[in-house]
Amino acid sequence: MLAEIGQYTLAFGMMVSLLLSLCPLYGYYTKNEKIMQTARPLAYLQLIFMLVSFLILVTLFIIQDFSVTYVWQNSNSILPIRYRVSATWGAHEGSMLLWLTIQALWTGLVAFYSKSLSSDKIARVLAILGMVSLGFAAFVFFMSNPFLRTIPMPFDGNDLNPLLQDFGLIVHPPILYMGYVGLSVPFAISIAALLGGNIDENWIRWTRPWTNAAWACLTLGIVLGSWWAYYELGWGGWWFWDPVENASFLPWLAAVGLIHVQAVSERRNAFRGWTVLLAIIAFSLSVLGTFLVRSGVLTSVHAFASDPSRGVFVLSLLAIYAGGAFFLYALRANKLKSQTEFELSSRETLLLVNSIIFITVCFMVLLGTLFPLIFEAMGKKISVGPPYFGSMFFMMMVPMAIFLPIGVLYKWRKDKMKRVIKLLIPAFVIALVLTAISYWFFGGLNLKATLGVFAAFWLLISGFNSIRQQKTLTRGLWGMQLAHFGVAVFLFGVSMTEHTDFEIDALMHPNEVKIVKGYSVEFKGVENKQIENYNAFIGHFVVTQDGQQVATMNPQKRIYPRQGNPMTEAAIDAGFTRDLYISLGEQINDKGGWAVRVYIKPFIRWMWGGGILMMLGGLLASTDKRFFRHAKRLKQQNIENYLA
Amino acid sequence: MNKKNIIKALLPLIIFLSLVILLYNGLGKNTRLLPSALINKPVPEFSVPSLMNGQTINNDSLIGQMYLLNVWASWCPNCRVEHPMITEFARQKIIPVYGLNYKDENAAANQWLNQFGNPYKDILVDIEGLVGIDFGVYGAPETFLIDAKGIIRHKIVGELNPQNLKNEILPLIEKYK
Amino acid sequence: MNKILLTLIFISLTVSAIDIHEFTTEEQRLDYQQLTEELRCLVCQNQNIADSDAGLAKDLRNEVAKLIKQGQDQRQITDYMVVRYGDFVRYSPPMRLDTIFLWVLPFLVFLIAAIILIINIKRNQKNTESE
Numbered sequence: 001m002l003a004e005i006g007q008y009t010l011a012f013g014m015m016v017s018l019l020l021s022l023c024p025l026y027g028y029y030t031k032n033e034k035i036m037q038t039a040r041p042l043a044y045l046q047l048i049f050m051l052v053s054f055l056i057l058v059t060l061f062i063i064q065d066f067s068v069t070y071v072w073q074n075s076n077s078i079l080p081i082r083y084r085v086s087a088t089w090g091a092h093e094g095s096m097l098l099w100l101t102i103q104a105l106w107t108g109l110v111a112f113y114s115k116s117l118s119s120d121k122i123a124r125v126l127a128i129l130g131m132v133s134l135g136f137a138a139f140v141f142f143m144s145n146p147f148l149r150t151i152p153m154p155f156d157g158n159d160l161n162p163l164l165q166d167f168g169l170i171v172h173p174p175i176l177y178m179g180y181v182g183l184s185v186p187f188a189i190s191i192a193a194l195l196g197g198n199i200d201e202n203w204i205r206w207t208r209p210w211t212n213a214a215w216a217c218l219t220l221g222i223v224l225g226s227w228w229a230y231y232e233l234g235w236g237g238w239w240f241w242d243p244v245e246n247a248s249f250l251p252w253l254a255a256v257g258l259i260h261v262q263a264v265s266e267r268r269n270a271f272r273g274w275t276v277l278l279a280i281i282a283f284s285l286s287v288l289g290t291f292l293v294r295s296g297v298l299t300s301v302h303a304f305a306s307d308p309s310r311g312v313f314v315l316s317l318l319a320i321y322a323g324g325a326f327f328l329y330a331l332r333a334n335k336l337k338s339q340t341e342f343e344l345s346s347r348e349t350l351l352l353v354n355s356i357i358f359i360t361v362c363f364m365v366l367l368g369t370l371f372p373l374i375f376e377a378m379g380k381k382i383s384v385g386p387p388y389f390g391s392m393f394f395m396m397m398v399p400m401a402i403f404l405p406i407g408v409l410y411k412w413r414k415d416k417m418k419r420v421i422k423l424l425i426p427a428f429v430i431a432l433v434l435t436a437i438s439y440w441f442f443g444g445l446n447l448k449a450t451l452g453v454f455a456a457f458w459l460l461i462s463g464f465n466s467i468r469q470q471k472t473l474t475r476g477l478w479g480m481q482l483a484h485f486g487v488a489v490f491l492f493g494v495s496m497t498e499h500t501d502f503e504i505d506a507l508m509h510p511n512e513v514k515i516v517k518g519y520s521v522e523f524k525g526v527e528n529k530q531i532e533n534y535n536a537f538i539g540h541f542v543v544t545q546d547g548q549q550v551a552t553m554n555p556q557k558r559i560y561p562r563q564g565n566p567m568t569e570a571a572i573d574a575g576f577t578r579d580l581y582i583s584l585g586e587q588i589n590d591k592g593g594w595a596v597r598v599y600i601k602p603f604i605r606w607m608w609g610g611g612i613l614m615m616l617g618g619l620l621a622s623t624d625k626r627f628f629r630h631a632k633r634l635k636q637q638n639i640e641n642y643l644a
Numbered sequence: 645m646n647k648k649n650i651i652k653a654l655l656p657l658i659i660f661l662s663l664v665i666l667l668y669n670g671l672g673k674n675t676r677l678l679p680s681a682l683i684n685k686p687v688p689e690f691s692v693p694s695l696m697n698g699q700t701i702n703n704d705s706l707i708g709q710m711y712l713l714n715v716w717a718s719w720c721p722n723c724r725v726e727h728p729m730i731t732e733f734a735r736q737k738i739i740p741v742y743g744l745n746y747k748d749e750n751a752a753a754n755q756w757l758n759q760f761g762n763p764y765k766d767i768l769v770d771i772e773g774l775v776g777i778d779f780g781v782y783g784a785p786e787t788f789l790i791d792a793k794g795i796i797r798h799k800i801v802g803e804l805n806p807q808n809l810k811n812e813i814l815p816l817i818e819k820y821k
Numbered sequence: 822m823n824k825i826l827l828t829l830i831f832i833s834l835t836v837s838a839i840d841i842h843e844f845t846t847e848e849q850r851l852d853y854q855q856l857t858e859e860l861r862c863l864v865c866q867n868q869n870i871a872d873s874d875a876g877l878a879k880d881l882r883n884e885v886a887k888l889i890k891q892g893q894d895q896r897q898i899t900d901y902m903v904v905r906y907g908d909f910v911r912y913s914p915p916m917r918l919d920t921i922f923l924w925v926l927p928f929l930v931f932l933i934a935a936i937i938l939i940i941n942i943k944r945n946q947k948n949t950e951s952e
Contacts (some may be wrong), residue, residue, distance in 0.1 A: 235838065235872040242867050270945055277656060284660070297670040301866045308672040315671070319664050326657035333653040338945045349942060356934045364927040370663075371914070371923060373670045378919075381678060383861050385869075385912025388923065396927070503854065507841045565874065568837070585839030595839040678863060681907035688905075747876070773880045780905040782863040782877055 003068050003147045006056035010097075010147070013049030013104070014137035020046055020107075020130030024123035028195075031643050036123035043111035043126050046133060050104035054097055057146055058088045067153035070094060070146040076159040076562070078533040086170040087160045092294060092304040093146035095173060099290070100136045102174070102181045107133060110185055110210070117206070118638035124192035132184050135317045143313050159562040162534070168228030172221060176248060179218025180286040183251055185210040186258065187283035190276040191325055194332045204266040204275060209622035211262060211279075212479070215255040216618030222248050223611035234568030234583050236503075236599045238607070241389040244302035246369045247289030253362035254282040257355040264348045267412070270338040271352065277329060278355070284322035285362075291315055297373065343414040350407035354400060361396050365389065394448070401455040401491065404484060405462030409469070427465050431457035442602075445500060452495025459488035479621025483614045490610025496603040503600075505585075509593045517600050519580065520544045525592060526584070534558045536569075539584045539594065543573065555584040578602045680788075680799035681780055687794045688778035695745055695753060695767035703794060710820065712741045712813070713788040714764070714804070715776065717748040718756035720784040726803035727760050733809065734763035739817060743767035746776050746784050789813055791820040838872055840879065842886040849889050856885050856898055861910050869912060 020042040027035025057070075061084045066072040074087045074094070089095040107129040114122050140146075189207045193199040225248065230238040239245060258278040265275045291314040292298055296306020342348040368384045375382045405427065409420045435454040439445050445453065463485050470477060502517050510525040524540035537557040543550045553571035560567065573580040578600055585595030682688070691702040714730055716723040734741045743764035745753045750769065770776055779788065780799075789798040798816050800808050844850045857871035862878040870878040870885075881902070888898045902910045914920050 233872070237872065240867070271941070280656075291667065295667075295671060296675070297667060297673075299675045299867050301868065303866070311671045312668075315664060315667055319661075322660055323657065323664070326660050330650075330653040330657055334649055338941070342942070343946075344939065344942055349938075352938055353935065356931060356938060359934065360927055360931040363930050367923060367926055370666065371920075373666055375919075376673065376675075377666065377669050379679075380919075381907060381909040382914055382920065383909050383912050384914050384923065385859075385861070387859060387913030392924075392927065505839050505841060583839065585837035588841070595837060595841055597839045678907065678909055681903070681905060747880075773877075774884075777880060777884060777905060780907075782906070 002056055002063075003060060003065065003149060006053050006060070007141075007145070007147045009049045009053040009056065010137070010141055010145075013046055013053060013100075014134065014141055016042055016046040016049060017130050017134035017137050021127055021134050024127040024130075028120055028123050028127075033119055033639065033643060036119045039119070039123045039126040040111040042130070043107045046130070047104040047108035050101045050133075050137075054088075054101040057094060057097060058085055060147075061085060061088050064157070066155075066157050067149050067151065068146075069148045069150045072150060072154045072157040074158065074160050076157040076533070079157075079160055079165070080532060082170065083160055083165045087164070089173050090160050090164050090169060092310075093140070093144040095177075095304070096136070096140045096144045097146055098174065099177050099181060100133065100140050102177045103129075103133050103136060103184065106178075106182055106185055106214075110188075114206075118642065120196075120639055120642040121192065121203075124195055125188045128188035128191045129184060132188070132321065135320065139310075139313055139317065143310055159560065162558065162560045162567050163232060165533075166228070166232060168224065168232060172224040172228055175217055175224060176221025179214055179216075179221045180248070180251060180289065182210070182214025182217055183255060183279075183283045183286050185214060186279040187321075187325070190279040191328065194276060194328050197332055197335050199272045199276065199336060201266055201269075204262055204272065207275075207279070208259075208262050208266065209624070211255065211259055212618045212622035215252070215259060216615045216622065218248070218252050218255065219611055219615040219618065222252060223608045223615070226611075227608050230604075231570060231572055234570045235597075236570070236581050236583070236601065238604070241365075241368070241386050242300050242302060243298040243369050244289075244293050244300045246365050246389075247292045250362055250365055250369075251282050251285040251289060253358050253365065254278060254285050257358035257362065258282050260351045260355045260358070264351050268342060268348060270342075270348075272338065273329075273333055273336045274352075274355075276336070278359070280322065280325040280329065281359075284318065284325070285366075287314070287318045287321060291318055292369075298369070341413060345417060346414050347407065347410040347412045350403060350410055354403070354407060357396060357400050361393060364392050364396065368392070398451070398455075401459065401487075404459060404487070405466070408462070408466050408480075408484070423469075424462055424465070427462040428458065430461045434461075442496075442500065449495045449499035452491050452499070456488045456492035456495065459484060459491065463488065474624055476621045476624035479617045479619070479624070481617070482620060483617025486610045486613030486615075486617055488610070489606050489613055493603045493606025493608075493610055497601050497607065501599065501601045501604075503597065505595065505597050507588055507593050508596045509591055514598065516598050518545060519550065519600070521582070521598055523594070523596065526587075526594060534560045534567075537566075537584070539571075539582070539596070541571065541582055543580060551580060553580065553582050555582045557584050557586075574605060576605065579604050677801055678782065680796070682796045683798065685796060687790055687796060688775075690768070690775045690778065692768045692770060692775060695743070695750060695769050696762075696764075697766075701766060701768055706742070706790075707794040708792055710739045710792045710817065711765070711790055712739060713744055713768075713779075713790060714741055715744045715746050715779075715781050715784050715786040715788075717746045717784050718752040719748065720746075722803050723785045724760065726785055726805070727763075729804045729806070729809070731761055731763040733804070734765075738814075740765040744770055744775060744779075744781075746770050746781060747773040787813075789816055838874055838878065840882055840886070842882075844886075844889065852889050852895055852898075853886060856889075856895055857882055859899070859912050860885070860902055861912055863906060863910060 020039065023042065024036050024039035027033070027038065060068050060071050061075055062081065064071070064075060064077060070091070070093050074090045075084055079087065089098040107126065110129065111126060186207045189203060189210070193203045226238045230236065258275070261271060261275050261278055265271045291311065293302065294304050294306065294314060295311025296303065296308065297311065368389055371384045372382055405424055406420050409423055431454055434457045435450065438453050439450060463481055467473065467481055504514070504516055506514050508514065508523040510523060513520055513522045520543065522542045524542060526537050526539050529536050529538060535558070539555045541553040543553060551573035553573055555571035556569040558567045558569055568583060570581055570583045581599035581601060583597040585597065587594050687703045689703055691700055693699070694701050730741060741764055745767050748771065768775060785803055787800045787804050788796055791797050797820055798812060800812065842853060844853060858869050860870045860881065862868045862870045862873035862875055864875050864877050865873045870881045885898055888901060899911060908915060914923060916924065
């Protein structure tokens with residue numbers, strides 16, 4: 001009964017999306033204010049239906065209704081309750097419903113936080129958001145329906161993939177989707193502006209907090225995914241440039257480019273076309289990401305069960321949204337005439353160059369990800385993996401890291417490079433000194449690590465410098481500094497962990513000790529235990545350093561009833577300056593000897609810490625009061641102008 | 645002036661549409677299928693015992709006849725599925741079929757053959773899978789078509805079935821006779 | 822007790838990605854680490870042979886170790902694998918005529934975008950001046 005109600009609310013939600021797509025636009029084109037004002041109520045109604053539908057699915061998991069196909073495929077009678085809730089989005093159908101619900105949520109937020117906007121503007125924006133909801137609602141209802149039944153009802157469920165029975169599944173997808181879907185807001189605002197044939201600074205100013213917030217969510221989502229892979233997969237990896245990982249990185253890179261272009265186009269009547277184009281590209285990459293993950297076009301460990309017919313549907317959605325947007329852009333682009341009041345040597349230029357760098361990196365990642373597809377179209381097979389992405393990314397980020405502090409200090413409109421460089425010489429020198437100290441302290445670093453550490457100090461010191469120089473710091477500027485500080489922290493972490501980490505594979509017998517980089521690792525043996533819904537082989541290790549006990553670590557090998565292969569659960573001793581990571585392999589002989597892998601990963605937490613700082617910076621910036629200053633007078637003026 | 649502007653404005657759309665075409669083209673393809681890197685190259689050198697009579701077989705001894713080399717194992721369920729095809733093909737005496745017993749144990753392999761029948765003219769024993777690596781084998785079953793000069797002409801990944809036999813193997817047998 | 826024994830045997834029959842190879846020099850050990858990270862597991866959903874539990878991955882890791890001990894360098898071992906399995910087995914795409922775009926296109930994109938940027942800034946200045 002409940003599942004059917006879920007279907008109905010989903011269907012009603014879809015109908016409301018249809019109304020939301022049509023009515024406000026009808027009101028806009030017939031200059032009927034009353035009809036335009038249906039936009040907000042429709043947005044709220046859409047949210048209510050989608051939310052109820054989603055909560056019903058969650059309830060079906062909690063009460064373990066195995067007559068619903070999706071529930072029995074992803075749950076089990078002994079699955080702990082917290083995983084039953086997260087299992088809702090553990091596979092394709094449920095995660096698409098989550099996506100749809102989050103889309104409705106962002107739409108509702110836009111409706112709520114736009115009180116100072118005239119109804120002609122809000123009508124257009126919500127209508128576009130409604131169109132996006134409509135497409136995805138149709139996809140869920142017709143092609144990925146989580147409420148379908150299996151009759152006769154199976155006695156017990158299949159079980160949630162053990163890899164997903166984890167805190168990571170509870171947080172990573174919802175937050176990541178908040179980011180992906182949030183980019184539909186700057187997309188909708190840009191389309192709405194194009195429809196009206198005008199993009200003034202009010203539009204751009206209004207777009208910025210939404211872009212910052214969506215980007216912040218995406219940042220946190222990616223950080224959580226990386227951290228989850230690290231402790232879950234058992235091999236200490238945190239980024240593999242896997243197609244699905246790239247799928248989340250592409251919109252992130254485009255969004256960074258967008259944020260920096262918006263900084264320019266808000267202040268100057270220039271490059272508004274680029275702003276619109278980037279907003280379209282960012283959201284298109286989100287939809288492309290969903291396509292790549294679910295279509296089976298590229299092989300990935302993260303991919304959902306692939307289905308070409310679903311792939312065709314999502315590809316069609318992509319074609320409609322992005323194609324339609326690009327087409328509209330082509331029609332209206334020449335109306336966006338620009339005048340600049342800035343020199344070639346100015347902050348504006350540097351910001352735009354920065355955006356170009358990020359777009360280039362975005363292009364590179366897209367090219368590398370799709371290259372195997374291009375090759376397959378020619379009948380050949382090739383792999384493009386971390387060696388390519390890593391080296392290209394490093395190369396392209398170097399100029400960005402060098403110029404960031406320069407850009408932050410550069411004046412608007414016109415400035416001289418000499419003046420800024422002079423200001424930065426102290427920071428440069430201090431950074432060099434700190435790098436030398438680090439080099440000595442860590443007993444020598446290889447070239448890449450040294451460069452990365454220097455870049456981190458360079459960003460850090462010049463950041464302090466520029467805060468000192470600033471007379472007033474708005475939330476927007478604080479947010480920027482915080483985010484850039486996060487970049488410095490990230491750079492330090494990634495340089496140290498990528499280039500100075502240490503790994504050893506060994507055969508260890510009980511009471512044997514191995515010395516790894518100053519740590520004494522003693523293997524105590526393996527015990528066998530039944531825990532919750534799995535059977536575990538637990539290894540016991542005692543780690544000491546200079547005679548002091550540092551940690552007891554217990555890596556596991558787990559066997560879940562429905563799974564064939566055992567799962568590796570690594571033991572991690574997290575630290576501010578390093579992680580100790582121990583992984584259990586297999587039993588080698590009958591004398592209790594096991595294959596063991598020990599890692600030392602220096603400063604790895606700084607990577608994710610840096611990401612979180614970036615996210616906080618983005619969130620802080622999005623709350624800058626400047627963005628919300630829309631005088632009532634202006635609102636009245638706008639609507640009067642339009643209706644006249 | 646106007647034409648240039650129109651092209652510039654349409655450029656994003658054009659690029660995007662090419663992307664869509666590329667993605668559409670990629671749908672429905674089996675991304676796990678790996679074409680062989682050894683097509684039109686000579687058979688890699690090997691020297692292994694025979695499962696059937698214990699004597700040594702090497703690549704030289706097989707030159708002079710066209711044959712199929714079928715990679716199989718007793719632990720491989722799909723090998724069981726394709727076995728009737730192999731048996732039928734061998735019965736028609738078009739070209740001989742040799743077996744490569746891949747990462748198996750002799751006892752288990754012999755028992756499998758006793759149970760399901762032995763269509764092979766001879767069987768190479770590859771317990772460690774080293775011959776398999778030289779042939780670029782990555783799973784079982786796989787079947788190679790090798791001509792009389794000892795050149796690999798085709799590889800089928802997965803079971804031999806009526807379709808790939810008719811469309812891929814037989815025409816090539818004709819061609820390289 | 823029997824259950825534990827059976828499960829232990831079961832675990833031993835399955836394969837883990839941790840192999841114990843003894844190398845004589847640190848350079849050899851590094852070679853092994855880098856090669857197994859750059860070679861692709863052909864039966865996995867996008868993993869290198871260092872991290873994979875698959876049987877074929879273990880075979881290939883053993884082969885890499887064997888070739889290292891025979892004195893071969895990274896390039897030779899990579900070529901060895903490519904001869905047998907094709908370019909697909911390398912995560913680092915070879916630089917050839919048909920793959921050169923991977924490296925050329927991004928730099929081209931940057932160049933073109935930068936040029937367009939500069940032209941636009943200059944042109945917009947003219948617009949402002951002429952107003």
